[in-house]
Amino acid sequence: xxxxxxxxxxxxxxxxxxxxxxxxxDADAIVKIDLATHKVDIESRxxxxxxxxxxxxxxxxxxxxxxxxxxxxxxxxxLGT
Numbered sequence: 001x002x003x004x005x006x007x008x009x010x011x012x013x014x015x016x017x018x019x020x021x022x023x024x025x026d027a028d029a030i031v032k033i034d035l036a037t038h039k040v041d042i043e044s045r046x047x048x049x050x051x052x053x054x055x056x057x058x059x060x061x062x063x064x065x066x067x068x069x070x071x072x073x074x075x076x077x078x079l080g081t
Contacts, residue, residue, distance in 0.1 A: 002048045004040040006055060006062040009033070014060070021058040025050045038062070 006018060015033045022031050022042055030043040042051055052064055 002042040002044065002051055002064065004042070004051070004055060004062055004064045006038050006040050006060050008060050008062070009035055009038045009040075011035075017058050018055055018060060021054040022051055025054045 009015060009018065012035070015035055018033060018040060019031050022029055022040075026042075026044045026046045028044070029046070032041040033039070040055070044051070048064055055062065
């Protein structure tokens with residue numbers, strides 16, 4: 001699983017945009033987005049870098065957790081590319 005902290009998720013439209021970006025990378029991905037915590041979890045075999053690039057290209061900033069562990073280090077989206 002890939003976990004992201006997407007700072008600028010502020011509304012349902014943002015959620016839909018991020019989900020569309022993720023599905024553009026992997027249509028079969030399971031996406032869980034928590035608007036209140038700005039957390040995006042993605043279950044997919046595709047590399048984290050592809051999702052980081054897609055989320056950033058959709059206009060959002062944030063970080064991803066190294067190895068998907070939310071207790072681990074956070075890396076900026078741009079470093080996932």
